[in-house]
Amino acid sequence: MRLAFLTSLIPVARPDTGFEIANAAILSALREAGHTVTAIGFLRPGEIPADPDQAVVVAVADIENAVVPASQKLRWLAAAGRLRLPVACAKLRLAGAGRLVEAVRAHGPFDALILNSVMLPGAFPELLRLAPCILVEHNIEHVSARQNADHTGHPLLRRLYAREARLLERLERKLWDEARFIWTLAEEDRQGLGPAYRDKSCVLPLVSGDPAAAPPADLGEDPAFDIGLIGTWTWGPNLIGLEWFLREICPLLPDDIRIAVAGRVPAELQAPPNVSLIGRVPWAEGFLRSCRLIALSSRAGTGVQLKTIEAMQLGLPAVATTLSCRGFTELPANFTLADTAGDFARAVTERVAVIRTGDRQRVDGAAFMASQRLALADGLARGLAVARG
Secondary structure, X not given: OEEEEEEOOOOEOOOOOHHHHHHHHHHHHHHHOOOEEEEEEEEOOOOOEOOHHHEEEEEEOOOOHHHOOHHHHHHHHHHHHHHOOOHHHHHHHHHHOOXXXXXXXXXXXXXXXXXXXXXXXXXXXHHHHOOOEEEEEOOOHHHHHHHHHHHOOOHHHHHHHHHHHHHHHHHHHHHHHHOOEXXXXXXXXXXXXXXXXXXXXXXXOOOOOOHHHOOOOOOOOOOOEEEEEEOOOOOHHHHHHHHHHHHHHHHHOOOOOOEEEEOOOOOOOOOXXXXXXXXXXOOHHHXXXXXXXXXXXXOOOOOOOHHHHHHHHHOOOEEEOOHHHOOOOOOOOOEEEOOOHHHHHHHHHHHHHHHHOOOOOOOOOHHHXXXXXXXXXXXXXXXXXXXXX
8 A cells, every 4th residue: 555654753763752663663564564655744853764765854843842942832832722722733733834734645645644643633634635544542642631630730731731631632532533443552542442443443562673683682791770761751641650750669769779760851850869860862772771670660641651662572670560561461570560659669679689699580572572563563454454445
């Protein structure tokens, strides 16, 4: 099939966020299945598409809250009020300024459009009239917005998040009706769509990175850190989990445990003395392998956690909340579930002590990766068959 993959962030050579890693995995699997896929969307300043010949850059723009000044955020808020759209959609409408729909028409016709989240069709509803559409729900966006409203202590932010949740729910439910098919990244999210959409949806199990490039599970080096956390912490649901870990778990850990947090964090985030905020890392796998144990501390959000997938496919030991493992019915033997601060701290302390004795507790993630790739290919084929109609 000839497909258009419409996305707010076109995949780049080194994907940075879970959203980008998921995009790269889906695109790669579609092309491996023999489909011709053109990625159409936006690009951050200074970056280059991973596949320039198969990408159409509508605009180069910063569209993430964490990297723009307050004046830009105010312009987005004003546009959202004027257009009666969620802020997440209004910012894309401003960045695209009509060019996105024109680009789809100019490079078509396409057998199907893959709408990579609700944001683009929310900003450009005319996309639904160009070709059969498949919606990718990385997260149930209105649920995540509502969780942000519930967790913020700022009255104005609570009102803004509540507005986002209300408008996003209206958009999402409309898209669920209009799309030919819906892909979610977790079974919990598919069930959350409701019984009316059971026959027009399926889960896309994901993988992260290139399996051929992955080094052996145990490199034998002395880890630089005892505990590692990685993520895009400027995203609200991720930040909730990180703050819970820093505020409630860290005080319960022994003073000699070394902790590293990789990824962008808000400038105002405060960390205990034994926690290193090391920022963005050039190679996520390298960072994860430099840690004795991975902490997966999600307390909010929907969709699947890419950091959980990375730990599983690399065979790394982890202590995780139940929410961090959403989307998985079976967990590796080297995973421990813990949902209270006390249980989490106790599990981390015990596991680190054992690993320090020389028992690395790493397993072979190859079988997990293989099963994920097969299931991903099957889910993509199911959705495209419906779109083909």
